[in-house]
Amino acid sequence: MKNTYNIYLISDSTGETLDRIFMALKAQFENFEHNLFHFSFTRTENQLLQILEDARKKNSAIILYTIVDNKLAKFLSQEANKKNIPCFGVLGDLILNFSKLLNQEATNIPSGQHVLNEEYYKRIEAIQFTMNHDDGNSITDIEKSDIVLLGVSRTSKTPTSIYLANRGYKTSNIPLVNENSIPDKITKDPNITCIIGLTAEADRLYDVRKNRLNTIKENENTNYVKLDSIQNELDFSKKTFQKYQWPIIDVTRKSVEETAASVIKIHEIYSNKK
Secondary structure, eight states: OOOEEEEEEEESSOSHHHHHHHHHHHTTOSSOEEEEEEEOSOOSHHHHHHHHHHHHTSTTEEEEEEOOOHHHHHHHHHHHHHTTOOEEETTSOHHHHHHHHHTSOOOOOTTGGGSOOHHHHHHHHHHHHHHHTGGGOOGGGGGGOSEEEEESTTSSHHHHHHHHHHTTOOEEEEEOSSGGGSOHHHHHSTTSSEEEEEEOOHHHHHHHHHHHHHHHTOOSOSGGGOHHHHHHHHHHHHHHHHHTTOOEEEOTTOOHHHHHHHHHHHHHHHHHHO
16 A cells, blocks of 8 residues: 655745745656645744644655745754654755655656646646636636636736646636626635635725826726725725635735735635535
8 A cells, every 4th residue: 555645845935946846856756645735934933833733643744845044944853853754954865865765766857847747737727727717707617716816907816827827726817896797606605616805905006007007008087097996996895705705815015926825825725624
């Protein structure tokens, strides 16, 4: 019977670098059954202790981390050692360590992460799905989405969706104009899939929208760039998200990568509740 490993990826940022490193690492081993757990923006000892406690309860847990704070990294290493959980910083000799841990020789295939495997095709499928479901298109099969993003105009729905698609998540995004703009399928069953509301501060949206109109040389005398109208849109969207109990992410001071990391964390929580 094959052993299934529980891999914990812990990062003090978005975790994108660590995720790519792990993809390259696992490509070196042909028989590697595993479950993956992502923890981004991990920056306190208390957060680490909670993750370690969860890992301790699982069989065959392995921790990989990218933490730039040496004190915090040392704390993680020491606490993991106390609980007998293998723990590696990505700057260590990972392939050698994993070879010993899995008791198998590495294939030593250069750029092994680019092998056309099932995950590659899954990512391509997710990208195609996401492009077809951008900006409220093709809502008839919205239940097939891994993630649905809702928000008023210019809340980073499309770039976040594309980023998520490149991580293998089938993502739909829907512009929130009024309640009629929300598909019946998700209002009748608000938990049909992982649905997340995106919002931002009114001043920030005003600047983004004004720049957008200037770029396409459109008339600025419109509610689209009136601060009070923008605030009304945001108030309505927040009430809508709360009505259906959809989690909310404020994208005001977040990069697309940071927003996506928050979305993925919510998706993991949603998936664990199913």
